[in-house]
Amino acid sequence: MEARVACLLIGVLLIQGSQQQSAIKKKPPIKKDVKGNSAIEDIQKQIKNIVAELNVLKQHQALQAVCLRGEKTRGKCLLTDSEKKNYYTASEDCIAKGGTLSTPRSSGENLHLAAYVNESVGPSAHVWLGFNDMQAEGTWVDLTGSAARFHNWDASPLSPQPDGGTSENCAVLSATPAGTWLDENCGVKRASVCEFKIV
Incomplete structure (x- = not known):
């Protein structure tokens, strides 16, 4: 060199x-x-x-x-940002760092993400995911516009998700052991997890 x-x-x-x-x-x-x-x-x-x-x-x-600062998983690294931001700011910050908001593609990835959030942010944390239905209500896509192939919406009988209609267009992950998802108003401030693809 x-x-x-x-x-x-x-x-x-x-x-x-x-x-x-x-x-x-x-x-x-x-x-x-x-x-x-x-x-x-x-x-x-x-x-x-x-x-x-x-x-x-x-x-x-x-x-x-x-x-080294975050969590390494198959094909990517995860890094939490415990500073609470709205969905748009959290997404822009991840992109500026060279990643995107985390988008689990399988049950295993989702459980791994939930455990990491629980450990790094706390058991009651909710973090932004890289999924939204801003373009068409009920059609959840990632930040590239590709349809979400996996989801883990909370199916509890009291408030099955997603339930917010057009006022809640962004997805959050709960740090519970099951890592369930909720739809949320994109302007609410939440922690986030950026994911970086390992080439």
Whole structure:
């Protein structure tokens, strides 16, 4: 990696030197140096490749930091944010960190998420999930617009969920052992869990 960075610096210096020389001369070149142009293009290509590799390394490093502070599960890392925010702010904050609000896709993922929320936020916590029915009442979708393939709505006889109609368009997970879901007004402030896909 150090050798590549050294090559990068040499290439940048060569490019700057050639640009400064051409600026000083101010005479149009009579004949193009095909070999020189080819070398510059190769160096520019190498610079682009190095920058791309550095960006990937930065993403991996950031993801490792998240996984160390949060919970690692199959194919993703989870990180709670106990600060209570409305659904929109919580979702934007997760996206800004490189993730999304958590969207359990199976009973196992849901139970794992509920246990993690119980442990990290508390047993009476309710956290935002990445599901809503804002576009069409009763059609629950994730943040990409894909239909929710799994759900775990609370089916208690006193208040079966979802029950809020058009006033409650966002889903929350209860930290109970069963990890049941409730529909909630999106403006209410709740804790949240961001999920980050592990590539």
